[in-house]
Amino acid sequence: MRRLRNDLPYTFTPPKPRGWFRPLGLWANNAVFLRRKYNVPLLEDSGFEKVKELSAAGHSVLLAPNHADHSDPHVMSALIARHEMRSHFMAAREVFEVSKAGAWALQSMGVFSVDRDGPDLSAIKTAITLLETSSDPLVIYPEGEIYHHHERLDPLHEGVASILLKAAARLKERKEAWLVPVGIRFHHDPAVQDTFDERLSRLEDRIGWTPKPSMAVDERIVRLGTGLLGLKEMEFLGEAGRGKIQDRLAAMCESLLSEVESRQGRDPKATTAPERVRGQRYRIRKRLLDAEKPPTYLEKTALLDDLDRVFTALQAHSYIGDYFLAEQTLDRRAETIMKLEEDLLGFPNYPVPRTAKVRAGEPIPVSKMLAAGELPPKGGAGELTALLERRLGELLLR
Structure with a gap:
C-alpha cells in the first residue's frame, strides 16, 4: 500500500477514447506492463462469453473485480480486448498525477479519474452516463484499495451498487443493467x-x-x-x-x-x-x-x-x-x-512469471430485480453490495 500525503487540489479527468490510439495502448498494456513490469505473461479466463453477449445486445454492464494486485487493471484491459470488447475504467486520481503523458494515454483508453476520499460528483455522473449511453463494459473496483491478499475480500464500498442502481433507473426501452462479479487470482511459478x-x-x-x-x-x-x-x-x-x-x-x-x-x-x-x-x-x-x-x-x-x-x-x-x-x-x-x-x-518485486486466473461470475440482473421488487429503487445499494460481496467471495475460493 503506497503512502499518500496528498495535499494537492483535485481536477476531474474525463475519458476521451481515441480509436487510433487503442492498438498502441493495448500493445503497451500487454508487452510493457503485463509482461515486462508485472511479469504476467499468461491469462486464463472463463465466463466472459456471457459478458460479451450482454454487451453485444446493447445492455449496461458493470464489471466489479476484486483488487489485490497493481496489475489488475492491465489484466482486465487485456481480457476485455481478447473478447473483442471496448471498455471504460474508473481509476484513482493518483494514477493521473504521475505524468501528463500517462494521463493522456489513460484518457485515450477510456479511463477517467475518481477522488476516492470525497464525493466526486463528476466521476459519479460520468459513470452513470456511460452506463446509460454505452454498452461497453465499465470496470470499477468495489474494494477501492489494493490489499495484496487474493483469497480474501475486504468489505466492499456501496458506491458501485449505488452507481448502477441510479443508471438502471434512467435506462429506456429494452436496455438492462447488469452487474458482473469478477474474481482475479494470481499463481506464481514455483x-x-x-x-x-x-x-x-x-x-x-x-x-x-x-x-x-x-x-x-x-x-x-x-x-x-x-x-x-x-x-x-x-x-x-x-x-x-x-x-x-x-x-x-x-x-x-x-x-x-x-x-x-x-x-x-x-x-x-x-x-x-x-x-x-x-x-x-x-x-x-x-x-x-x-x-x-x-x-x-x-x-x-x-x-x-x-x-x-x-x-x-x-x-x-x-x-x-x-x-x-x-x-x-x-x-x-x-x-x-x-x-x-x-x-x-516502495514497490513490490515480480521476479518470476505469474499466471492470472480470472473468472467472470454469473451476471446479476439488476434491472429485472428492480422490476420484480427484489431490490428497492431507493436504499437498495446495501442489499446489492451484500449480494456482490457474497458472489465475489465465492469466485475467489474456486
Missing part, C-alpha cells in the same frame, strides 16, 4: 521460492537487522512482519504491543483513527476502517486546501501528521493477521513478501 531468501534479506537489512538466510522462510516472514508492527507501534503509540498479531493490528488501527477523529471529527455513517480513513482524508485535505483561511505552518504540519496516522491505520487494517498464519502456501508466501516490499521499499 521458481519464486528460490527468490525468497534474497528478498527477505534485503528487507531485513532495510530495517537495520542482520539478515538470517539460515532461518526457515515462514519463520522469517512472521519475524519480519512482527518486527515491523512493533516499530510502527513504537512510532505512533510509544510502546510495542503484546499478544496475537491480529489483535495488535486491530488495536493500532482503532487507536490511530480514534486519535485523529478526536481532532477532526467523525462521520457517524462511517463504520468500517476504510470508510473512516476516507472520511478523515477528506476532512484533512479540505482544511489543507482552504483558500479563504489557509492553515498556518504549524497547523499544516499537524494535518500532514494526521494524514500519516490514518494511512498507517489503513496499513494495519490491510494486513490480515491470520491470512498467512492460517495457510503458508507458495502464493500466500509470495503475496506477503510483495506486500512487505511495497511497504518498506
